[in-house]
Amino acid sequence: MNVSRLPDAAAVARAAADLVVTRARAKPGLAIAFPTGRTPIPFYADLQARHQRGEARLEAAHAFNLDELILPPEDARTFRAFMEQHAWTKIGLARERCLIPNPLAPDLEAECARYEAAIAAAGGLDLAVLGVGADGHVAYNMPGPLGLPTHLVDLPDELAASLDVPPENRPLRAITMGLETIKNAREIVILATGASKVAPVRAMSSDIRDTERWPCTFLADHPALTLLLDPAAAG
Numbered sequence: 104m105n106v107s108r109l110p111d112a113a114a115v116a117r118a119a120a121d122l123v124v125t126r127a128r129a130k131p132g133l134a135i136a137f138p139t140g141r142t143p144i145p146f147y148a149d150l151q152a153r154h155q156r157g158e159a160r161l162e163a164a165h166a167f168n169l170d171e172l173i174l175p176p177e178d179a180r181t182f183r184a185f186m187e188q189h190a191w192t193k194i195g196l197a198r199e200r201c202l203i204p205n206p207l208a209p210d211l212e213a214e215c216a217r218y219e220a221a222i223a224a225a226g227g228l229d230l231a232v233l234g235v236g237a238d239g240h241v242a243y244n245m246p247g248p249l250g251l252p253t254h255l256v257d258l259p260d261e262l263a264a265s266l267d268v269p270p271e272n273r274p275l276r277a278i279t280m281g282l283e284t285i286k287n288a289r290e291i292v293i294l295a296t297g298a299s300k301v302a303p304v305r306a307m308s309s310d311i312r313d314t315e316r317w318p319c320t321f322l323a324d325h326p327a328l329t330l331l332l333d334p335a336a337a338g
Contacts (some may be wrong), residue, residue, distance in 0.1 A: 105329045106308070108337045112296040115331045116145035119232060119294055122329070123150065124159045126230055126290070131163040133229035134222065136280060137190060138169050138242070139182045142234040142294050147189040154195035161195040165225045167218075168203035169233070169242035170279040172266075176207065180266055204253070204278035211255055215278055219253040222280075228288035237299040239306055239317035243279035249314050249321050251281035282321045290327040293319070295336040304336055 109115050126133055137143075153159035171182045178184070183203055191201045202221055208214035222228060233241055240246065243256050256277055263275040285291065295304050306317035307330065314321045322328060 150194040231288040
């Protein structure tokens, strides 16, 4: 595990963008898993600025979202809406190469299998860019049984509440790339910023692999794993 303690969250974003640009230069058609959430927003802003300056060439890359909420497509909380706003074509990706699970698929289990097959057809993930939750979740792999491919998950009410999903629409469900799929990526980089990430970072840095309590530790022995931390997350 390579741990980089950086001066601030902006430096974390720059380091992650550097890595993506460098890998895309070496392999233009690489397959990348991309996250949503607050932490990667500066990372996408950095990539967008580089794309506008002609420094980031991602048009041949294959982009796979880590997860998607089971919500109507017009709902502003969908991760599709997030990626349209912050990433995808704005960072130079070709829209037809940007894949995300379809929450409207008539058979959601079959949609999980289809998404997993699409990742395999791209040759597997070359790079997975991840955030980590304060409880150690990665994508929507929550504390509990792990080692799954892409699958359906019922999200905790606290998480649904944080997304302002009303009680009558719970349990909120999602399709998430599984930790087994993520761990098969050739390279993984995890962005962690803020004091709320101290506990999962500490868990990943420990020799103890408490994967059911801390899902992120499932990835801790990956041979090409980098943690990018700001001072608060580094504790």
